Amino acid sequence: MRLIRQITVWLLPGTIFYCILLLPAFAQQNNFIKKNIPKVLFHGSWFGFYLIPYSTEKGKPVRQLGPYSMGASNVGGIEAGANYFINFNKDYSLIVGAHVGFSGRNFKLFIPKTDFTPNLQYDIDFRGRLTKDYAIYLSAPIWFEKRWAAKSNSTWNVDDGINIRFDPDEAIYIYDYGGVDVNSQYVPVLDLEGWVGNNLKPWINFNVGGGYSFFLSNYNFLRINLLANFSATKVVNFNYTIDVTGKPESTGTYSANLSYVGLSISYIFTGTNRRLLKLYQEKLHSR
Numbered sequence: 628m629r630l631i632r633q634i635t636v637w638l639l640p641g642t643i644f645y646c647i648l649l650l651p652a653f654a655q656q657n658n659f660i661k662k663n664i665p666k667v668l669f670h671g672s673w674f675g676f677y678l679i680p681y682s683t684e685k686g687k688p689v690r691q692l693g694p695y696s697m698g699a700s701n702v703g704g705i706e707a708g709a710n711y712f713i714n715f716n717k718d719y720s721l722i723v724g725a726h727v728g729f730s731g732r733n734f735k736l737f738i739p740k741t742d743f744t745p746n747l748q749y750d751i752d753f754r755g756r757l758t759k760d761y762a763i764y765l766s767a768p769i770w771f772e773k774r775w776a777a778k779s780n781s782t783w784n785v786d787d788g789i790n791i792r793f794d795p796d797e798a799i800y801i802y803d804y805g806g807v808d809v810n811s812q813y814v815p816v817l818d819l820e821g822w823v824g825n826n827l828k829p830w831i832n833f834n835v836g837g838g839y840s841f842f843l844s845n846y847n848f849l850r851i852n853l854l855a856n857f858s859a860t861k862v863v864n865f866n867y868t869i870d871v872t873g874k875p876e877s878t879g880t881y882s883a884n885l886s887y888v889g890l891s892i893s894y895i896f897t898g899t900n901r902r903l904l905k906l907y908q909e910k911l912h913s914r
Contacts, residue, residue, distance in 0.1 A: 660903060664780060664846065665717070667902035673712035674896050677724065679854060680705050681889025686732050686863065686881055693877025695738060695869040697817075700755040702731030704887060706766060712895070718774055722786065726766040730885040732863055733758045736817060740806070743814065744873035747806040751816055760800070762823050762863070762885065767791045770834060780842040790832040790856060797824025800865070814872060819881065821865030830860040832886070846899035852891045858884040 682701045690696035708726030715721070733755040740747035770788035777783055802819040838852030863883035870876055 663903060663906055664899060667906060668780060668846070668897060668899050669714045669717040670902060671898060672714060673848075673898065675710045675712065675848075675850075675893045676708075677710050677726065677891060677893045678705070678707045679889040679891035681854075681856075681887040683731050684884065684886040686734060686883035688734065688867070688879055688881045690877065690879040692879075693869065693875050695736075695871060695874075695877040696879055697867060697869075697881060698735035699733060699881070699883075700735065702733050702755070702759055704728060704730040704761070704885075704889075706889075708766070710768070710893065710895075712772075717776070720772040720774070722768065722770040722772055722788075724766075724768045726768065728764050728766055729761045730764060730887070731759055731761050732883050732885070733760070734819070734881060736804075736869070738816070738869075738871060742871050742874065743806075743808065745808045745810060747808050747814065749806060751804075751806055753804060753817070758802075762794060763796050764885075765793045765795060768834065774840075777839070782840045782842075782848075783837070784840060784850075784852070785835075785837040786852065786854070787835050788833075790834050791829050792832055792858075793829040794824040794827075794862065797822070797827055808872075815870060817867065817869055819865050819867045821863070821881070823863050825860060825862050830858065830862065832856050832858040832860075836891075838891075840895070846903075847897050848893075848895040850891075850893040850895060852893070854889055854891050856887045856889075858886045860884060 681704050683704045685701045686699040688697040688699060706726050706728030708724055710722050710724035713721040735755050736751060736753040738751040740750045768788065768790045770786045773785045775783045800820060800823055803815065804817040805813055805815040808814050834854060834856050836852050836854030838850060840848040840850040843849060861882040861884050865881040867881055868876060868878050
């Protein structure tokens with residue numbers, strides 16, 4: 628205990644001395660940071676990582692002949708990548724990026740087993756979650772951004788622009804579905820086949836969205852945006868045939884443009900720490 632008291636008596640004056648000496652310097656440095664963050668935050672460029680889970684617009688089945696048709700529902704998808712921000716000033720930026728995504732689609736078909744002659748053992752019930760399929764794509768966004776200042780260097784933003792997509796895995800898809808009748812014989816019911824892609828050519832989607840960027844203690848941004856993606860290009864194009872024994876054949880088409888609405892999250896490196904350090908060093912050297 629005596630040794631602890633001696634060490635305390637020896638260290639306490641020195642600790643108090645250094646606190647008195649350094650606190651003004653720390654306060655001066657903090658004042659410098661607060662004063663100069665707005666000056667350097669939007670200078671130069673930013674780099675960010677981007678992730679958006681989304682809900683894809685449901686496919687569009689169109690009946691051409693016969694009594695039966697398919698349905699469809701919205702399916703989830705996801706897109707991720709990196710964005711580069713070219714800041715013109717504190718209000719405007721150009722954003723370019725490189726992303727990869729997986730876009731979902733499905734179809735639905737319900738036919739009672741009693742519609743078949745002879746009857747099936749079970750209803751034809753192809754629910755949406757059982758018929759999900761996904762298309763991989765590459766994406767290059769080109770967006771213009773308008774910002775409005777919020778509290779503590781956080782910002783509101785609106786983004787508008789295009790997204791150039793490309794399907795590197797274009798292929799023909801063939802789906803065959805059926806059931807088993809009461810005589811234990813397999814009965815083909817649905818034949819669905821066609822292309823997914825755009826003839827190995829890129830296509831343009833239109834984007835609009837906006838959200839809020841939280842300014843973090845490390846001088847970077849955490850951004851949450853709502854984004855809508857619109858495409859006029861049908862990149863899923865199928866023809867279908869539905870055969871029900873004892874009934875006329877049903878035919879139609881199924882298409883999808885894979886537009887979506889989603890909520891994105893981005894982590895944006897602003898480089899503010901580096902710029903503040905450079906500005907502070909220039910200030911010291913100018914003294």
